Amino acid sequence: MKKLFKKIGRSQGVLFSLVQSSAIAAVVLLAVSHVSCKMTETGISVSEGDYTTPVLESYSLTGEKTMRLVFSKKITLENLNLTPEVEIDSVSYDSQENSICFADVTFSSGLEIGREYSLFGDVIDESGNSLAFCIPFSGYNAEIPVLEITEIRQMYKGESKGDGKFYCEYVELCAKSAGNLSGLELFSVSDGEEKKFVLPSVRVSEGDIVVVHLRSKGEGCISELDDDLNLSYALGSASGVRDLWDENEDARLNDTADVVVLRNSADGTLLDVVPYAKAGTENWKNESFSSVLEDAVRQNLWSPDSSIGAAVNADGITATKSLLKIKDGHSAECWQVSATNGGTPGTL
Numbered sequence: 001m002k003k004l005f006k007k008i009g010r011s012q013g014v015l016f017s018l019v020q021s022s023a024i025a026a027v028v029l030l031a032v033s034h035v036s037c038k039m040t041e042t043g044i045s046v047s048e049g050d051y052t053t054p055v056l057e058s059y060s061l062t063g064e065k066t067m068r069l070v071f072s073k074k075i076t077l078e079n080l081n082l083t084p085e086v087e088i089d090s091v092s093y094d095s096q097e098n099s100i101c102f103a104d105v106t107f108s109s110g111l112e113i114g115r116e117y118s119l120f121g122d123v124i125d126e127s128g129n130s131l132a133f134c135i136p137f138s139g140y141n142a143e144i145p146v147l148e149i150t151e152i153r154q155m156y157k158g159e160s161k162g163d164g165k166f167y168c169e170y171v172e173l174c175a176k177s178a179g180n181l182s183g184l185e186l187f188s189v190s191d192g193e194e195k196k197f198v199l200p201s202v203r204v205s206e207g208d209i210v211v212v213h214l215r216s217k218g219e220g221c222i223s224e225l226d227d228d229l230n231l232s233y234a235l236g237s238a239s240g241v242r243d244l245w246d247e248n249e250d251a252r253l254n255d256t257a258d259v260v261v262l263r264n265s266a267d268g269t270l271l272d273v274v275p276y277a278k279a280g281t282e283n284w285k286n287e288s289f290s291s292v293l294e295d296a297v298r299q300n301l302w303s304p305d306s307s308i309g310a311a312v313n314a315d316g317i318t319a320t321k322s323l324l325k326i327k328d329g330h331s332a333e334c335w336q337v338s339a340t341n342g343g344t345p346g347t348l
Helices: 025-032 287-298
Strands: 004-007 035-040 043-048 056-061 066-071 075-083 088-095 101-107 116-125 130-138 147-153 170-175 184-188 209-213 242-245 257-264 270-277 323-325 335-337
Touching (some): 075 101
Antiparallel strands (some): 056 066, 075 116, 170 209, 257 270
């Protein structure tokens, strides 16, 4: 059977491309149907068997030196190599009753936080079906800081008479401990996973403030990735505070009701969650909102419950007035609408 090529794309998690041979259509269809054929003196002989290639279901980093690949059937890995070059120390396998196979890869040394890597290799199943794969990923972040959401501006206002002033949506974060932001994800349930912002590899110290601007409009939308924290000068930027800009130009955050989520992409751990809703909003739009909040309640990241009635009251919010966290805790009473036009990005 012709070898298949599978490539894993970062944004989708799993994205496949198939290198097809010039085999006749009938043979291809038979292969897909789990049968094979061969020519005999009397014609085509069809035999049954497993002619499906293994499927790479998912992958994740499980530590600074370890990675887990999940395949659809029992397999072995060959010709593994990592670029930039780091030696492969070992590979172990664990096949489950449901045919799922875990392949745990151990590297010879810890990977650099946030650095871009690619794992190449071949995978072969027990029937000899094979494929080649390439997995791009960023080095595991073992230095996750304690972070909390301290301000949210969910409404947008465009420029007036060409004045170049855009009031863009943003979320302010405060570091409660030192660490690295690499791989952390910020999104709202209303926007969905596909619109999440992945924070870059940047070190923060305890007390640092990071303003994540979810829309870039006008001049001066410059992400501050190094030590100079005065590069950004668009409206909403703050001197001496780290500004990070999403290159997106479309709307973010729902004006009426939403749940803002800060999460570790490596294992899905919630770091902070803030729901808000205007008075009179009776229910969350769908079960996704309450599902995230139920997880937050279990992890003591929100209280007392996942109902929309327990959300921060967003009445009075405008494009120039934000939601501010005014005291420690994880409940609606810890928040209020700012009294200052323009919000207070970078100021606790």
